Amino acid sequence: MAAAIVAVNGEVLCMQRGIGKSPSTSMKWEFPGGKVEKGETPQQTIVRELMEEMDYEVVPLHRLAKVYYEYPDFTITLDAWLCKASTQHFNMKEHIAYRWLKPQDVASLDFAAADSNIIEKIKDITFLPNDFE
DSSP states (O other): OEEEEEEETTEEEEEEOOSOSOTTTTTOEEOSEEOOOTTOOHHHHHHHHHHHHHOOOOEEEEEEEEEEEEOSSOEEEEEEEEEEOSOSOOOOOSOSEEEEEOGGGGGGSOBOHHHHHHHHHHHTOSOOGGGGO
16 A cells, blocks of 8 residues: 655645445545555555545655554555645545644544554654745
């Protein structure tokens, strides 16, 4: 799995999942992304998934963290990439809610356990992608 840590205007995008098959992740917050398809890099997955699920164009910059986590009903390796985008506007198709938060406020949401392991890395970000523009 690949996850996008999208930062725009000093804020990070957080998405809320709907009710799903797994009680471990249902209604939890997460960073957008999805399953890496055969022959795809994590960066390609992020670009594809965010376009499919959100009509949202992002540019992966660098890996922020790689997390392995064992839920009671499945195991996940989550490859998280810091990404930039030109706007905070997108078309929400798969999730039920979203929030743009300052990095220090991201931990206030009830994240899925694998994603919550990335939050500490977000707090450590000393610059956000806007600094490149």
